[in-house]
Amino acid sequence: MGQRFLSLWFRHLLTDDAARRRPALLMAAFVLAAPDHGRMVVTAANYLAQAQGIQTGMVVADARVLLPGLEVLDDQPERAGQLLRAMALWCIRFTPVAAIDLPDGLILDISGCAQLWDGEAPYLAQIVATLRDNGPTVRSKGYDVRGAIADTIGAAWAVARYGRTTPIIEPGATIDALLPLPVPALRLDPGVTNRLARLGLYKVRHIAGMARQALRSRFGNDLLLRLDQAFGREAEVIEPVIPVVPYIERLPCLEPIVTATGISIALARLLEALCTRLQQDGKGLRAAVFKGYRLDGKVVQAGIGTHRATHHVPHLLKLFEDKIAMLEPDLGIDLFTLEAPTVDDVEARQPSIWSGTTGLQDPRLAELVDRVANRFGKGCIHRYLPAEHFWPERAFVPANSFDDLALTAWALTRPRPIHILATPESIEVAAPIPDYPPMHFRHQGQLRKVVRADGPERIEPEWWIDGARHRDYYAVEDESGVRYWIFRSGPYTGLPSSPWFLHGFFA
Amino acid sequence: MASTNHDIITQLRQEILQLQGFRPPAPGAAVDLGLGPITDAFPNSVFPTGAMHELISPLRENAAATGGFMAGLVSALIVSGGVCVWVSAARQIYPPGLKAFGIEPDQVVFMDLRREKDVLRATEEALQCEGLAAVVGEIRDISFNDSRRLQLAVEQSRVTGFLLRHNPRYYQPVAAVARWHITHLPSEPDPGMPGLGHPRWNVELSRVRNGRPGNWQLEWQAGRFLCRPRQMPVEQENPHRLTG
Numbered sequence: 001m002g003q004r005f006l007s008l009w010f011r012h013l014l015t016d017d018a019a020r021r022r023p024a025l026l027m028a029a030f031v032l033a034a035p036d037h038g039r040m041v042v043t044a045a046n047y048l049a050q051a052q053g054i055q056t057g058m059v060v061a062d063a064r065v066l067l068p069g070l071e072v073l074d075d076q077p078e079r080a081g082q083l084l085r086a087m088a089l090w091c092i093r094f095t096p097v098a099a100i101d102l103p104d105g106l107i108l109d110i111s112g113c114a115q116l117w118d119g120e121a122p123y124l125a126q127i128v129a130t131l132r133d134n135g136p137t138v139r140s141k142g143y144d145v146r147g148a149i150a151d152t153i154g155a156a157w158a159v160a161r162y163g164r165t166t167p168i169i170e171p172g173a174t175i176d177a178l179l180p181l182p183v184p185a186l187r188l189d190p191g192v193t194n195r196l197a198r199l200g201l202y203k204v205r206h207i208a209g210m211a212r213q214a215l216r217s218r219f220g221n222d223l224l225l226r227l228d229q230a231f232g233r234e235a236e237v238i239e240p241v242i243p244v245v246p247y248i249e250r251l252p253c254l255e256p257i258v259t260a261t262g263i264s265i266a267l268a269r270l271l272e273a274l275c276t277r278l279q280q281d282g283k284g285l286r287a288a289v290f291k292g293y294r295l296d297g298k299v300v301q302a303g304i305g306t307h308r309a310t311h312h313v314p315h316l317l318k319l320f321e322d323k324i325a326m327l328e329p330d331l332g333i334d335l336f337t338l339e340a341p342t343v344d345d346v347e348a349r350q351p352s353i354w355s356g357t358t359g360l361q362d363p364r365l366a367e368l369v370d371r372v373a374n375r376f377g378k379g380c381i382h383r384y385l386p387a388e389h390f391w392p393e394r395a396f397v398p399a400n401s402f403d404d405l406a407l408t409a410w411a412l413t414r415p416r417p418i419h420i421l422a423t424p425e426s427i428e429v430a431a432p433i434p435d436y437p438p439m440h441f442r443h444q445g446q447l448r449k450v451v452r453a454d455g456p457e458r459i460e461p462e463w464w465i466d467g468a469r470h471r472d473y474y475a476v477e478d479e480s481g482v483r484y485w486i487f488r489s490g491p492y493t494g495l496p497s498s499p500w501f502l503h504g505f506f507a
Numbered sequence: 508m509a510s511t512n513h514d515i516i517t518q519l520r521q522e523i524l525q526l527q528g529f530r531p532p533a534p535g536a537a538v539d540l541g542l543g544p545i546t547d548a549f550p551n552s553v554f555p556t557g558a559m560h561e562l563i564s565p566l567r568e569n570a571a572a573t574g575g576f577m578a579g580l581v582s583a584l585i586v587s588g589g590v591c592v593w594v595s596a597a598r599q600i601y602p603p604g605l606k607a608f609g610i611e612p613d614q615v616v617f618m619d620l621r622r623e624k625d626v627l628r629a630t631e632e633a634l635q636c637e638g639l640a641a642v643v644g645e646i647r648d649i650s651f652n653d654s655r656r657l658q659l660a661v662e663q664s665r666v667t668g669f670l671l672r673h674n675p676r677y678y679q680p681v682a683a684v685a686r687w688h689i690t691h692l693p694s695e696p697d698p699g700m701p702g703l704g705h706p707r708w709n710v711e712l713s714r715v716r717n718g719r720p721g722n723w724q725l726e727w728q729a730g731r732f733l734c735r736p737r738q739m740p741v742e743q744e745n746p747h748r749l750t751g
Contacts (some may be wrong), residue, residue: 077599209547232679249682251730320609353661358622359589359590360590362639363591364637365592365616365636365638365639368592368632368636368639371632372618372632372633375628376618376621380618380619381617382616382617382619383613383616383617384602384615386603386613392601392603395603396602396603399613402616405613406613410603410606410612411603411606412607412610415602416602416603416604417604417605417606418575418578418601418608419570419571419574419598419599419601419604419605420599421599451693452694452696452703452704453702454702454703475703477693477703479693480691481690481691481692481693481694481707482540482572482691483571483691483703487740504604505567505571506571507571507575507576507578507604507706507708
């Protein structure tokens with residue numbers, strides 16, 4: 001089955017939007033205007049204004065002559081893009097591939113989607129009706145929209161805007177549908193259209209049969225390209241608003257879901273389906289996003305991450321457990337999707353006969369870490385690897401993953417404390433002679449008498465650090481056997497306030 | 508006749524132990540932690556792995572001694588590449604310092620949480636996880652019910668748990684098999700050698716389920732515990748010479 005595209009055309013996109021925000025405008029003729037070369041030019045006119053002969057491109061002063069009571073609103077240049085983007089996101093419930101078609105349309109790739117709605121006619125009818133419906137329901141979008149379905153993007157675009165008969169062009173009927181349409185339906189430059197019109201070429205059928213060489217030399221390559229795209233001889237790509245994730249599962253619901261139990265069931269089904277697919281491909285997910293499309297057009301979502309690729313459904317369900325409560329269904333969710341933006345290969349593991357500890361590669365450990373990281377934040381898990389530094393604060397580095405191996409061995413040659421203070425605490429010290437361990441020191445008002453001592457161990461900062469002072473470390477023991485790690489920062493000065501610090505405790 | 512009575516009493520004791528939830532370790536699974544005579548204080552003279560131990564340190568200095576002693580225990584538990592999970596809210600442990608007690612610091616997974624409540628929850632999660640060698644939770648105060656939850660998790664997963672209680676506000680009993688107090692003792696360098704000797708601790712087992720509490724002196728030497736014969740504290744001679 002070939003590709004099918006749906007083109008949506010919002011005839012009064014900007015004015016409809018303004019009227020939606022200010023319902024009083026529905027009954028009035030008004031235009032949107034933007035300054036251009038020092039005068040105000042109409043950029044959009046609603047249908048009442050158009051009925052009075054006001055067109056886009058007119059100067060506002062001229063329009064006021066035609067219609068003295070004309071209301072003029074400021075145009076926001078970014079507005080059309082924002083509206084179309086929101087609309088394209090909303091259309092995700094009908095197809096995963098939705099693209100913006102500036103200035104006033106959307107292109108949807110609906111290949112294989114329409115059959116879920118019992119065919120293309122009901123499918124198109126539902127989209128258009130939902131967008132057009134200006135009734136009191138929350139679904140109402142209130143846009144004057146036309147849609148068409150065809151084999152190619154060009155044909156769908158043309159039929160949506162210029163079609164007179166049927167909005168659905170059956171597969172293979174593209175050429176017949178396009179031939180009677182006017183030339184602007186080919187998405188041409190206005191200059192080219194004007195030149196064609198001057199030559200009396202008004203319809204597509206007038207130019208479709210002409211020699212390509214003649215067309216190229218007179219109207220440029222663009223015309224041929226557009227012709228070929230419309231007839232399906234040239235491929236055309238669209239850029240979806242949401243990049244298509246290869247691993248995605250969708251679950252449309254007959255009735256909107258409002259309960260947490262319902263959401264859990266939806267999640268369980270989606271996980272089941274996604275994990276089956278992943279398992280068949282030998283993949284596991286590293287991140288998953290669960291989205292609910294609400295009736296009011298908003299999207300609620302919850303995401304999880306895993307430390308190791310997995311397709312273990314109970315584990316993933318447990319990770320999502322806390323997050324479900326945070327999804328607000330509001331009036332109800334009518335479509336759930338579950339996507340895995342990042343997947344990794346899963347290493348097949350040989351199950352061991354006896355359950356011993358398998359260390360850091362243990363999947364149970366990975367699951368534990370996922371659970372904790374998802375509940376308390378990703379930054380709370382740490383594992384450290386040795387680093388080739390003598391400076392105590394830099395003697396270890398955080399590991400990126402559980403697969404990282406220590407590149408060097410942990411140093412054992414020098415005494416290192418078991419407890420360390422995050423910032424060394426200042427102490428007052430009395431030392432008999434320079435570079436000798438202190439006799440006693442005062443820490444937080446308490447005098448500790450040093451009975452035994454080891455040291456000094458001089459640790460120099462790296463040479464590229466300017467102005468840093470070396471440290472002379474001593475391991476000292478007081479009368480009760482408590483062991484401290486103290487250091488003097490910089491050389492001995494002889495001053496009573498020589499900079500001594502307590503840095504840690506030995507076991 | 509006397510020997511028969513003795514046999515019967517021993518057997519009854521075993522049955523009582525089992526009724527009280529004490530499970531003897533599977534044959535071959537018992538780990539010798541090298542604690543020597545301290546092991547005899549526990550039922551069946553086996554150090555209870557797969558259970559929860561509570562270590563109390565009122566002062567910061569004690570906390571270091573407690574950390575060292577516990578690191579020595581953990582190092583015996585993770586001998587064959589096992590993993591230790593260390594849950595805490597205000598971690599003071601210096602990872603490279605663990606190496607001196609036989610633990611490869613990269614075999615330890617630290618979970619640093621913000622609140623005590625989170626530590627408790629994460630510790631429970633970790634204790635439920637089979638396949639870990641040991642779980643350390645730095646929890647200052649824990650209610651009996653919470654400790655019971657941890658104990659139940661441990662009974663299911665057979666993971667050895669250590670509760671490090673630094674400066675606790677309450678000393679009421681919790682559902683742990685043993686309560687330890689570790690304090691520093693002055694070290695004795697080898698005769699004729701200067702500097703510090705091996706770390707030496709006073710190990711007090713103040714509460715032990717179905718066992719005998721006691722008091723021992725331990726030294727950490729060359730990667731293993733060494734139990735020292737009990738010494739009466741000798742009166743220190745005055746180091747200062749009185750003059751005048």
